[in-house]
Amino acid sequence: VKTFNNGSDPIALWHEAYPALWRATVGAPEELTPFGAAAGSPNTAALADLPEAEFPFAADEVRSRRVHGKLHLAFPLGPDEEIYGMGLTYRNLNQLHQVKNLRMGHYNGQEDGRTHAPMAFYISSAGYGVLLNTARRVQVYVGTTHPREAPPPLQDRLQPSWRPTQPGRTVDLYLDTPGVEILILGGPAMLDVVRRYNLLCGGGCLPPKWGLGFWHRAHIAASAQECVDLVDHYREQEIPLSVLGLEPGWHSGCYPCTHDWRPSLFPEPRRFIADLAARQVRVNLWQNLFIHPDCALGEALAPYCCSHTGSWGGLIPDVTLPQAREVLQEHFKREHVDLGVSGYKHDEVDDEHWLFPLFATFPSGADAEELHSLLGLYVQRLSFELFRAVNRRTYGLVRGSNLGAAYLPYALYNDCYEHREYITGLCSASLGGLLWCPEARTSNSAEEWLRRIQAVCFAPLAMLNAWASDQMPWSFPEVAAAVREVIVLRHRLIPYLYSAFADYAFQGVPPIRAMLLEPGFSAQPVVGGAARRDLHGTDNPYAHPESRDVSDQFMFGASILVAPFFAGQAERRVLLPPGRWFDFYTGAEVVGPWHTVRSDLGPVPLFVKDGGIVPLLAEGEDLQAFIHWRSLEVRHYGEAEGVFCLYDDDGETFAYEQGDWSRVELSAQRDGSGRWRGVVTRLTSGERETLPLCDWRFM
């Protein structure tokens, strides 16, 4: 065990808890923490398999002190380092030069630290991560502070060399807590840091196979019959549908919510769920934690609730209390899960306006600030545990999350609906064990509709949320065929994506990733704001500088790069990582590093790495049936030989944890005469070993 004694300050000994993952505490850490709330079990074996890495700092470089009654931690920042992470961000990935107050709340167009997943966890381009396991709001200064004894070089503003930004040499974190646990995660690559983090959480989640199909959320006031009709319309349109989501109207009372079925809309919920199951469609239930006081659940929860109701008079359970969680779980199990409900959309665990004020109190004694940070984690965990107990996997949505959540099968979403921000959200999520759903709701034009649906089909959760719009995939006739095409493609890609999720679960590799996690990828950051010297009288002349990274394209699984179009774009540029790249549709090579692609309401631009292998459900395979891949189309791209490790299991249960799974190696090789051949090899590590029929296509 490697330890450092950081002499003069109160940081305790650094302890190497796992290989290249160091822990220390400062002061007396509080009882409630994000990792404690998430309660995942670290994947010790996989953590041990990661590359070795050195402790990134010298022994005395991390400083800690108490100032103004609060805790100030300073970590070194090298002159060439870029800093990423800090939870879900929507405008930028690079956090250098930012000042943030990390806190749970509805992102509202301002990147100041208020977000749906505020995480005191950053990743350095130098290949390490720093994490504070705290439920407190954290003020963060990323290279903006200058102690008087080490000031930045002096300049004169009238000289052309003057720059408004003088990078500081520390990342400072400042929080009001008696103590905190600090983790340092080694690399050496940024992807290794991310993997270490995910494995510490317990590995990434492995959704059920059906969760990776297409989702539709019905109108808020839709009845059971209207939902069945809707599913039948999807069939008529030959669009595969996996999950139907019910919005608030299914509750017998909503805002506040009873969590009981509304008889006028869903008179026979068990039969309704069975009707949909017969059509291979699962039911997901919207819910929030504003509990109606006058219903079975409200009465049972009454002893365990907050001093304040939410905006709509709902009781807010103290989910840090096991008793409160048990009441919720019992009700959810009896009224939903046992009837066949597949999962939840946990709404509104984030916004301080509708929830409780910071001065609210809870029976457990938890501080409202802490509970505000952790509500999303607790609700994910309690519903996950519920399904786990009946050996059914779940997949759902949640509007607030935090550290430790990687293993919990929920995608985040918000109400901002800015398409570019949604794609940046996809990227930033991958830096912190999060999944993001850039849901399509409605659009102002057929073009935008197509672009929205195309992008969401390459997200962890592909969903049309028609709760208010009642929009259908085919609502814009001029793009209906293209919309159908990309939804079908999403379904056909499930074997490929499911293997990517297996890598997430067992190796910690995010299935959908920011480009900056790709080896060798680097973009000259587009520097905005005050890093320019030009004088701007009307633009904010002191706009905080931002190093803008490439966040409008991302990696999807092992080898596909997605560069979605945005409405109004006639063409766009794609920055290809080193190596050769090929068009997904034609197999034609594209030339990088910057490749320009033009749009004509065409398909979403997809590029595949040289040697990339992409297994798809075979055309004609029942797209709704997810029990083991029977026949696949396997595409190989480019000139290099390639290997794809295809993961499979029952797709529904936790049997894979008992060894009931298979891995098959799909390998594209050249024979002696240079001709391609596909080789399918059983891997022996798992018990279940079925060999799919493979239709090889060498693109």
Add this chain to the structure above:
Amino acid sequence: VKTFNNGSDPIALWHEAYPALWRATVGAPEELTPFGAAAGSPNTAALADLPEAEFPFAADEVRSRRVHGKLHLAFPLGPDEEIYGMGLTYRNLNQLHQVKNLRMGHYNGQEDGRTHAPMAFYISSAGYGVLLNTARRVQVYVGTTHPREAPPPLQDRLQPSWRPTQPGRTVDLYLDTPGVEILILGGPAMLDVVRRYNLLCGGGCLPPKWGLGFWHRAHIAASAQECVDLVDHYREQEIPLSVLGLEPGWHSGCYPCTHDWRPSLFPEPRRFIADLAARQVRVNLWQNLFIHPDCALGEALAPYCCSHTGSWGGLIPDVTLPQAREVLQEHFKREHVDLGVSGYKHDEVDDEHWLFPLFATFPSGADAEELHSLLGLYVQRLSFELFRAVNRRTYGLVRGSNLGAAYLPYALYNDCYEHREYITGLCSASLGGLLWCPEARTSNSAEEWLRRIQAVCFAPLAMLNAWASDQMPWSFPEVAAAVREVIVLRHRLIPYLYSAFADYAFQGVPPIRAMLLEPGFSAQPVVGGAARRDLHGTDNPYAHPESRDVSDQFMFGASILVAPFFAGQAERRVLLPPGRWFDFYTGAEVVGPWHTVRSDLGPVPLFVKDGGIVPLLAEGEDLQAFIHWRSLEVRHYGEAEGVFCLYDDDGETFAYEQGDWSRVELSAQRDGSGRWRGVVTRLTSGERETLPLCDWRFM
């Protein structure tokens, strides 16, 4: 003395410190406070002259308690009350249903409490004000919280009657402090509350007359000769100019700043200032508190500075220390004031990104959070005191302010440059003893240029800030005549405006005011966001509700209503308060309450109350000479008789405080035959009594 004992909680006895102005303390208030930093002297006599008012609450309705180690105060909120204030706001005046974290900082397009004047002071439409004299960040919930024992009525979202907003019955304030002083200000009208507040600060400021003329800030790199040429260009264009502002380049080193003159641009500053004075133009100096360490000022301040430098390596003086203020004052006096400089623009006292972090420490022991809140107040006070000591009035700008500042002659500004927000800023400023300058910087079109200049000519400080753009009033030839016309009108209106400022100084009436302070004015609030029941899939369906008030028009002095046009508007609506209203230019009556005015690059729409009297400098009067009004054009509008109390003094010194001032009554009366005549009457209260020559115009 009226007292209330708020039994069960730690609020001390309410003490009626001034008539209808009650004080109480909770716990042990901290040493540093906004009122302490501003250090004004309440105008006791004028406070005693205000209307009587009752304590607005029942004895036990104000509640206070310590929760999670912090202080929670709850004030009652009636079902029909609207809440205004909370310092400078840019989007909305009504604060009902808002959750804010009031803190000093650069407003950046989000109305969440971060602003250039974050003030824990609100005014109720029921006619009272509540104020916390604190330098701490304050979390405020305006009617959004619901104690469990008093929940809002239950609803069902599927019913058409459902509303997302259920008003709470308290305004809650939550802050981390050992104690705080609370003030309750009586009305009965909202204007009375505002006046009481202003008089408590010491009365509003009375700028020198020249301060009310037109200002131009020169390009950052302009030399003395270029500045003189610029002033001569104004003369050639026959545009009156009062003040020339120098931007950072005048410092021998800037960012960080030496506060010494740059010899290459200003070799003979005393002569330069005299050259401008000969042209009746004053010099204003830009400065910030990032002090260059290697200069006379930096060396002298070294013992009194912050633990951290600002972003550019500048020392940040601990302005809570008298020693630091004295060093600054001595330097400013010797190097600027004694040379004839007229005042300052105090920049960048607001933004936490460029200033010090919250964990910085100061030699006085002040907390960085406190100093961040108070920096703007201290710098206003120290420069005001400097000019006061030499018996010269000053007028300037500052980018951050706080409670207690009404008597300090500084206008606020920011870098956002959104024209509508700038006009809302004009209105919100008037609710908290603040002045706002919607400075014109540059424009994308001649139309916008005209609209910008027109609006700023009806602001407390009328300024073109060409620091980056080098724009001139005549830069757009197609509107040059109209631009000149409005600047000339601004100058001619100085007697009218100066009397309005006298009312501000002696009676506490804001010279430029939000409409809601006008008697009888009421607008059906335009309710946005979640107060609608319609479902929005893409707009935020839970947008926080806002009651939007009329904030795109405002009162200018006693009787003029200004309704500025914004670029792109072909017409606009004006909401006229009760009574008859007349066009300023033609005297024609306009019909209210909603009047529509059309635009064709015409003059700014101005309307005058029935009986309104507007004194203007006579045409031909030297617009640059401000020593006593010699000849005036006096306009009377409408059918009612009217009176205007014209205030005059030397316009330059504090002699008015010793009685060296005059008031003259300008009265429009009908004679026996119904014909109008103008009567000029000496009022006896002051020693100086000059009678201007009046050219009466009955419009």
